[in-house]
Amino acid sequence: MRLGLIGNPNVGKSLIFHQLTGLGVEVSNYPGTTVDLTRGNLCFQNERLELVDLPGVYSLDGTSPEEEIVRSFILGEEVEVLVAVLDATHLERNLYLLLQVAEYGKPMVAVLNMMDEAAKKGKEIDAGRLASMLGIEVIPAAAIQGKNIAEIIPAALCRARPPIVQVKYDHHIEAAIRSIQSVKPVTRLQALQALQGFGNDADALELAGALAPEIEEMHRMSVPQIIAGNRHHCAHTISREVILELEEEKRDTLDSVLTSRRWGPLILVATLLSILLAVFFIGSFLEEILVEVFETMVISPFLALPLDPLIQQLGLAFLLALQAGLGIAFPFIFIFYLFISLLEDSGYLTRASFLADRAMHRLGMHGQGLIPLILGFGCNVPAIMGIRLLRTRRERVIASFLVSMVPCSARTVIIAGIVAAFVGIAAALSIYVITLGLVILTGLVLSRITPGEQYGMILELAPLRVPQLKNVVMKSWYRIREFLFIAMPLLIVASLILGFLQYAGFFDLFQQTISPLSEAVLGLPGYATTALLFGILRKEMALETLIILAGTADLTAVLSMGQIYVFAVVSVLFIPCISTIGVLARVVGARITLLVSMYTLFLGILIGALINMLIK
Amino acid sequence: MLSMNTSIREDFLEALCVLSRRSPQLPTVSELAAYLSRGASELTSELQLMEQEGDIRILPDERVELTEKGSETGSRVMRKHQVLARFLSEVLGMDPDAASEEACILEHDISDEAFERLDRYIRRPRGRGCRMLQGRARLPSLLQFPEGSVLKVLSVRCPGGCERLADMGIFPGETVKIVHALNNKTVVVQAKGCDIALSPEIASCIFVEKRE
Numbered sequence: 001m002r003l004g005l006i007g008n009p010n011v012g013k014s015l016i017f018h019q020l021t022g023l024g025v026e027v028s029n030y031p032g033t034t035v036d037l038t039r040g041n042l043c044f045q046n047e048r049l050e051l052v053d054l055p056g057v058y059s060l061d062g063t064s065p066e067e068e069i070v071r072s073f074i075l076g077e078e079v080e081v082l083v084a085v086l087d088a089t090h091l092e093r094n095l096y097l098l099l100q101v102a103e104y105g106k107p108m109v110a111v112l113n114m115m116d117e118a119a120k121k122g123k124e125i126d127a128g129r130l131a132s133m134l135g136i137e138v139i140p141a142a143a144i145q146g147k148n149i150a151e152i153i154p155a156a157l158c159r160a161r162p163p164i165v166q167v168k169y170d171h172h173i174e175a176a177i178r179s180i181q182s183v184k185p186v187t188r189l190q191a192l193q194a195l196q197g198f199g200n201d202a203d204a205l206e207l208a209g210a211l212a213p214e215i216e217e218m219h220r221m222s223v224p225q226i227i228a229g230n231r232h233h234c235a236h237t238i239s240r241e242v243i244l245e246l247e248e249e250k251r252d253t254l255d256s257v258l259t260s261r262r263w264g265p266l267i268l269v270a271t272l273l274s275i276l277l278a279v280f281f282i283g284s285f286l287e288e289i290l291v292e293v294f295e296t297m298v299i300s301p302f303l304a305l306p307l308d309p310l311i312q313q314l315g316l317a318f319l320l321a322l323q324a325g326l327g328i329a330f331p332f333i334f335i336f337y338l339f340i341s342l343l344e345d346s347g348y349l350t351r352a353s354f355l356a357d358r359a360m361h362r363l364g365m366h367g368q369g370l371i372p373l374i375l376g377f378g379c380n381v382p383a384i385m386g387i388r389l390l391r392t393r394r395e396r397v398i399a400s401f402l403v404s405m406v407p408c409s410a411r412t413v414i415i416a417g418i419v420a421a422f423v424g425i426a427a428a429l430s431i432y433v434i435t436l437g438l439v440i441l442t443g444l445v446l447s448r449i450t451p452g453e454q455y456g457m458i459l460e461l462a463p464l465r466v467p468q469l470k471n472v473v474m475k476s477w478y479r480i481r482e483f484l485f486i487a488m489p490l491l492i493v494a495s496l497i498l499g500f501l502q503y504a505g506f507f508d509l510f511q512q513t514i515s516p517l518s519e520a521v522l523g524l525p526g527y528a529t530t531a532l533l534f535g536i537l538r539k540e541m542a543l544e545t546l547i548i549l550a551g552t553a554d555l556t557a558v559l560s561m562g563q564i565y566v567f568a569v570v571s572v573l574f575i576p577c578i579s580t581i582g583v584l585a586r587v588v589g590a591r592i593t594l595l596v597s598m599y600t601l602f603l604g605i606l607i608g609a610l611i612n613m614l615i616k
Numbered sequence: 617m618l619s620m621n622t623s624i625r626e627d628f629l630e631a632l633c634v635l636s637r638r639s640p641q642l643p644t645v646s647e648l649a650a651y652l653s654r655g656a657s658e659l660t661s662e663l664q665l666m667e668q669e670g671d672i673r674i675l676p677d678e679r680v681e682l683t684e685k686g687s688e689t690g691s692r693v694m695r696k697h698q699v700l701a702r703f704l705s706e707v708l709g710m711d712p713d714a715a716s717e718e719a720c721i722l723e724h725d726i727s728d729e730a731f732e733r734l735d736r737y738i739r740r741p742r743g744r745g746c747r748m749l750q751g752r753a754r755l756p757s758l759l760q761f762p763e764g765s766v767l768k769v770l771s772v773r774c775p776g777g778c779e780r781l782a783d784m785g786i787f788p789g790e791t792v793k794i795v796h797a798l799n800n801k802t803v804v805v806q807a808k809g810c811d812i813a814l815s816p817e818i819a820s821c822i823f824v825e826k827r828e
Contacts, residue, residue, distance in 0.1 A: 059783035093785060093808040214637070220702055220712070221788055225772065228782035229789065232808070259796050259804065354813035357802040366815045367802070456815025458780050461804060 007085035009056030017053040088118035095235035107160035116142040124244040135164030284416040286331035317499025332409035337476040345467035364447025376406030394452030410539035494537040562615040574604025623724040629690030755823040767824035
């Protein structure tokens with residue numbers, strides 16, 4: 001038996017899902033973080049149930065990826081019962097979606113979530129009356145306190161039924177539905193979809209294509225607008241019947257300050273800067289401790305063991321990979337994700353998008369493009385995945401360039417690990433300034449030369465809430481898990497190959513060929529260029545390789561400060577790591593991926609050469 | 617007996633045109649009477665007159681069929697009504713219902729030349745979706761109002777489709793409030809009790825008027 005959870009973004013679906021299944025899933029306060037289906041299993045009275053958390057949507061008729069996923073899921077036969085989650089504080093807008101879901105005729109129950117918040121806002125909702133108007137069971141609940149959540153599954157199993165509520169459309173629309181049905185035996189739903197220009201019945205679509213312009217002419221509105229208007233009207237009528245408004249809603253003063261013309265941008269810049277600095281300093285502090293502990297507890301004892309040279313080489317490579325992975329995963333990425341989850345759950349992230357809209361327009365995107373850029377500081381891979389939420393190809397192309405250039409935590413490791421340690425803090429921060437300057441410059445140029453049109457931001461601001469510590473930690477853990485289970489194995493395999501190649505003497509050969517070029521252009525010894533090459537596998541591996549190849553962790557003994565600086569700049573800028581390239585190819589296609597890689601390679605070498613010349 | 621009043625005749629033919637497009641079956645006399653908000657018995661003499669003039673045929677089962685001549689007149693009046701109503705509401709900013717009533721009066725007297733020119737004026741630029749974009753210059757958009765304004769949406773004309781806006785409760789006839797506006801006119805509007813942030817290019821496609 002399979003159940004689906006459906007609702008608007010940010011109504012507490014994921015939280016309910018988590019409470020029902022006990023699985024560590026993401027609970028997001030940013031519309032559209034869950035694009036894929038999340039599935040979980042649970043047992044009820046010895047029956048195994050599968051619960052599917054659908055991405056939050058505003059409508060079932062749109063063309064965005066989330067809406068298409070949800071629509072095809074509901075149309076498919078596999079789901080038996082739908083649990084509609086409604087936000088009691090915004091009942092009318094939530095009913096709009098429920099009325100659409102009702103048209104699909106699946107057995108349903110509704111969960112009226114956030115009853116506690118509605119009560120605080122002075123709204124009293126008559127759940128019994130709502131249930132009789134909709135024709136399905138309505139469970140008043142408060143997911144944050146876990147109230148009535150236990151009643152959802154029994155109700156869905158025993159008392160779910162198809163809703164009786166039906167939207168009465170404008171008489172022109174109803175007439176058009178009837179005339180489509182008189183020609184072709186399609187359902188009311190299919191006729192309605194055909195009128196909006198989608199569906200898979202060619203005849204109905206053709207007929208609808210002839211009827212729609214006439215209706216649009218008479219109403220001076222598009223058919224989807226008329227239909228939306230009718231649904232909103234129906235939702236309004238129902239909500240007026242069931243809501244007893246006790247007091248006028250007040251605006252949050254904190255919200256007014258956060259989004260105000262004067263203070264908003266200042267607070268945004270201060271917040272982002274302090275997060276980056278905090279991650280940088282706390283991360284490098286923790287990394288040092290972790291690496292130190294690892295060194296004395298694991299690596300030194302291992303090296304003391306009497307082993308065959310090949311096994312020792314491979315074993316060392318494996319341990320170094322483990323050390324690099326754990327040294328980065330926890331200190332940098334986890335702390336970064338903690339902060340981001342905090343921003344997300346508090347509802348600030350959507351406000352940040354709003355405030356950044358103007359600046360992002362200059363870079364050829366709009367406010368929603370800020371989120372992937374910020375996520376890029378943690379790891380480029382999920383950030384590139386986030387690009388899918390941008391609506392036009394032009395924006396996705398620009399974003400793919402910019403996100404690939406954002407210094408992720410692996411690059412932060414290089415900056416903190418060699419520049420901050422051997423050259424100085426100011427030099428380390430200057431690399432950030434150079435990189436971000438180049439990101440902005442690239443954006444300014446791309447916004448002028450990238451073809452295609454721009455579509456602006458339409459983004460619901462999530463309500464401001466005090467984030468729940470448990471949810472924040474859980475969400476950060478969920479994100480870091482992806483890193484641990486996807487990136488770590490790759491890192492270990494790559495490290496083993498590296499160890500083997502070194503044992504086989506491959507590096508000496510490569511170094512001899514690359515040395516003259518490397519020294520002439522970048523002023524770096526050949527082995528440093530080899531290390532850069534390995535940075536393509538994972539960025540921080542450039543650092544690990546450099547240390548292995550240089551034969552010492554004290555780089556100042558073999559490289560000048562200028563050389564260290566150039567090495568760091570080039571490895572931060574040039575070619576995104578292999579996982580990023582893989583995701584890029586999936587999201588924007590091979591051509592753009594190649595362009596991004598070539599561009600960053602060229603940029604890295606160019607800037608490296610320039611700095612090398614300046615230093616000389 | 618004198619021939620009947622032109623505007624009444626035109627109203628009848630227009631009504632019959634609208635009704636016969638609405639359903640595949642021919643309209644009945646009582647449907648026509650309901651559409652014109654009159655009693656069915658009052659229409660008898662007028663319908664007979666029109667039958668004599670060759671505008672309509674009354675079939676035995678009380679259904680009314682338009683002749684070619686009648687259908688031509690009727691659809692011309694219907695077109696005039698639509699064009700006038702659109703002009704009044706979209707260019708002059710009248711309430712759509714009031715515009716329709718006004719169009720009912722003007723449609724009988726407007727000359728064919730004036731109608732053709734008005735039709736051409738309102739159709740430019742061509743193409744579905746952007747055919748009413750010229751209203752942009754005349755109707756004020758969301759961008760023209762300060763923070764705190766309570767506004768009624770008159771029309772929404774997004775180049776990339778406005779379904780998402782309609783889903784969020786921003787569609788013609790609905791009331792929205794501007795909660796915040798930044799210097800570059802990125803705005804937050806409140807619709808259906810939710811705050812929605814819009815880029816300037818989106819806000820400039822939402823045409824509104826002040827609600828008292």
